[in-house]
Amino acid sequence: GAVVSQHPSWVICKSGTSVKIECRSLDFQATTMFWYRQFPKQSLMLMATSNEGSKATYEQGVEKDKFLINHASLTLSTLTVTSAHPEDSSFYICSAVGDNYGYTFGSGTRLTVV
Amino acid sequence: RKEVEQDPGPFNVPEGATVAFNCTYSNSASQSFFWYRQDCRKEPKLLMSVYSSGNEDGRFTAQLNRASQYISLLIRDSKLSDSATYLCVVNTGTGNMLTFGGGTRLMVKP
Numbered sequence: 001g002a003v004v005s006q007h008p009s010w011v012i013c014k015s016g017t018s019v020k021i022e023c024r025s026l027d028f029q030a031t032t033m034f035w036y037r038q039f040p041k042q043s044l045m046l047m048a049t050s051n052e053g054s055k056a057t058y059e060q061g062v063e064k065d066k067f068l069i070n071h072a073s074l075t076l077s078t079l080t081v082t083s084a085h086p087e088d089s090s091f092y093i094c095s096a097v098g099d100n101y102g103y104t105f106g107s108g109t110r111l112t113v114v
Numbered sequence: 115r116k117e118v119e120q121d122p123g124p125f126n127v128p129e130g131a132t133v134a135f136n137c138t139y140s141n142s143a144s145q146s147f148f149w150y151r152q153d154c155r156k157e158p159k160l161l162m163s164v165y166s167s168g169n170e171d172g173r174f175t176a177q178l179n180r181a182s183q184y185i186s187l188l189i190r191d192s193k194l195s196d197s198a199t200y201l202c203v204v205n206t207g208t209g210n211m212l213t214f215g216g217g218t219r220l221m222v223k224p
Binding site: 036043097103107 | 160210212215
């Protein structure tokens with residue numbers, strides 16, 4: 001079946017630094033990738049939708065200059081949290097959709113900003 | 115009003131019990147519906163799709179009522195391993211986007 005690899009699984013960084021999270025579709029071409037964020041005891045909230053080769057579409061309230069998304073190829077999308085602050089600490093999950101492949105989630109990245 | 119609403123629970127049930135979760139959605143144009151299961155600190159995993167005619171997969175039965183914009187999940191003969199958060203998920207058909215409910219937490223006790 002379809003597999004999406006996301007890494008790192010967890011990361012601790014200092015406040016003010018940037019963190020890059022990668023999401024790769026291993027055995028299919030992901031025409032669309034979604035980035036979600038989940039705070040403790042809350043549901044997944046869509047942050048942005050990215051299509052290969054075009055700019056990401058951000059949900060209301062998500063700062064595009066803070067959460068940089070790049071979807072340069074059909075198998076890779078990256079999310080960079082710039083100038084991270086403690087309130088950015090969360091569980092970030094990507095999901096990929098491809099032709100003949102439904103939603104496949106990455107395993108998530110737990111970000112802790114100290 | 116949230117687009118997809120669920121009772122957050124937790125539902126504490128003994129092993130072997132039957133438990134039902136409900137979900138309502140606000141967008142009448144929604145096209146496809148799913149139940150996902152999420153374990154603590156893990157990604158959601160698809161449990162089953164939900165069809166208008168209702169569908170069953172082993173101990174799990176899902177129902178959809180489009181007129182009432184209501185989705186349900188029934189779990190029979192609960193196992194300890196069923197303990198998780200169950201997410202009601204709706205695809206409105208706009209750009210393949212999924213909207214997640216807040217999840218219902220289930221705890222099955224021995």
